[in-house]
Amino acid sequence: MSKYICGAVVDIGVERESQEDYVQYREFGDNLFCVVADGAGSQKGFPQPAVIAVSDILETLTEIYEENEELFLQNPEFFIKRAMLSANRVLGGFKMGNEERYYGYAASVTCCLFCQDGIFYMGHTGNTRLYILRNSALTQITRDQTKAAELLNEGKIDLETYHVHPDRLVITDGLGILLKPHIQILHGKLKENDIVLMSTDGLHYAVQPDAMATIILESKDCMEAAKNLIDASKNIIKYPDNMSAMVIYREKRS
Numbered sequence: 001m002s003k004y005i006c007g008a009v010v011d012i013g014v015e016r017e018s019q020e021d022y023v024q025y026r027e028f029g030d031n032l033f034c035v036v037a038d039g040a041g042s043q044k045g046f047p048q049p050a051v052i053a054v055s056d057i058l059e060t061l062t063e064i065y066e067e068n069e070e071l072f073l074q075n076p077e078f079f080i081k082r083a084m085l086s087a088n089r090v091l092g093g094f095k096m097g098n099e100e101r102y103y104g105y106a107a108s109v110t111c112c113l114f115c116q117d118g119i120f121y122m123g124h125t126g127n128t129r130l131y132i133l134r135n136s137a138l139t140q141i142t143r144d145q146t147k148a149a150e151l152l153n154e155g156k157i158d159l160e161t162y163h164v165h166p167d168r169l170v171i172t173d174g175l176g177i178l179l180k181p182h183i184q185i186l187h188g189k190l191k192e193n194d195i196v197l198m199s200t201d202g203l204h205y206a207v208q209p210d211a212m213a214t215i216i217l218e219s220k221d222c223m224e225a226a227k228n229l230i231d232a233s234k235n236i237i238k239y240p241d242n243m244s245a246m247v248i249y250r251e252k253r254s
Contacts (some may be wrong), residue, residue, distance in 0.1 A: 004032040004114050007223030008246040009230045013202050015240035018042060021200045022050035023244050026058055026170030028065050028072070028113070033058075035111035036244050038200040040171070041104025049091055050229060053107040056087040071227050076113045077185045084109060084175065084183050098168030106130050106176035110142055110198055118191075124184040128173035129204050131212075132188075133195040138213040143184055145173035148171040163205055195222075195249050199229075206233040222247040 012044040020039040029168045035052060035057060039050030060083035065072045072079055087109070094102040097111045108126020115121070122130055124142040127149075143149070147167035151157045157165060173182050186236060190196070195216055204212070207229065219225035 001102070003251045005222050005249045006032065006034060006246065006249055007226040009223075009226040010244045011202075011230050011234055011242070013241045013243050014234060014238050014240050018044060018048075019242055020048060020243040021202070021244040022048065022049055022054050023198075023246050024054050024058060025064065028061070028087075029069065031073070031117050032114045032248070033061065033111065034114070034198060034246055034248060035109065036198045036200055036246055037110075038108045038126065038128050038202075038242065038244070040108075041102070041105045041176075043101065047094075048061070048102070049094075049105045049107075049176060050107045052090060052094070052105075052244060053087040053109055056090045057083040057109070057111060060086050069196065070211075073115070076115075076121040077123070077187060080111060080121060081183050081185055084111070084123050085181075088175040088178075088181055092179070095176070106171065106174050108171060108174045108200070112196070112198065114196075114248060114250070116191075118189050119187060120184070120190060120196075121187045125181050126171050127168070127201050129197075129199050129201075131197040131199070131204075131209070133188070133197060133213055133216055134191060134193075136213060136217065138197065138209040138216075140209070141188070144168075145182070146170055147172060163208075168205060169201070179190065179195065190250055192252070195225075197229075198246040198248070200242065200244040201227055202239055202241035203233050203245050204241070204243075206237040206239035216247060222249050
């Protein structure tokens with residue numbers, strides 16, 4: 001048996017007046033589901049798109065799990081995608097109900113179900129990220145869906161330029177953007193001592209992967225790691241945007 005330990009921190013950042021990031025986790029039996037989201041287009045006094053999307057994803061998955069736990073765990077990728085598409089329809093409904101007010105409503109979302117055997121199932125759209133820290137190297141598992149990522153893939157800019165390119169903030173896919181968004185779905189298996197980082201762009205556009213890996217490894221636990229990552233982005237780099245870090249570690253139990 002194993003237990004997943006999770007630490008998460010969300011911060012408004014240096015220059016933002018509102019918080020559009022949202023992170024949550026939920027236990028499904030002995031399995032842990034984590035989600036990070038970065039909203040866009042919100043207005044003061046009205047529901048935040050990231051909160052709407054994450055809440056709908058969690059409620060959809062909870063309903064399915066409670067109705068048929070065995071079916072849910074047999075094909076989590078299918079249900080994660082279904083839940084994300086449901087959230088996309090909900091954000092679309094806000095726009096249809098009042099296009100002027102909710103025109104820009106959208107959210108980048110990365111979510112992951114961590115199971116007892118070390119298998120994980122991930123769903124992703126937008127420019128939130130999931131990394132795996134293995135053997136001191138931090139590897140990005142998600143693919144950014146941005147204008148700058150397209151330029152990077154085409155060889156028109158290099159990775160160093162990508163992190164400061166203005167089009168890194170122009171999302172080409174995500175919930176609330178397209179009628180049928182592309183959902184990156186994959187699964188894998190964590191190895192012993194692997195650590196998972198889930199983040200919004202206020203962290204990973206500010207702090208380079210090598211630096212994030214060092215911060216995590218030098219922290220005493222997941223919560224301290226998340227706090228130290230956010231501290232680096234906000235107080236050292238002084239990055240203006242909302243920022244979120246969720247650090248997950250699989251602890252073996254006898």
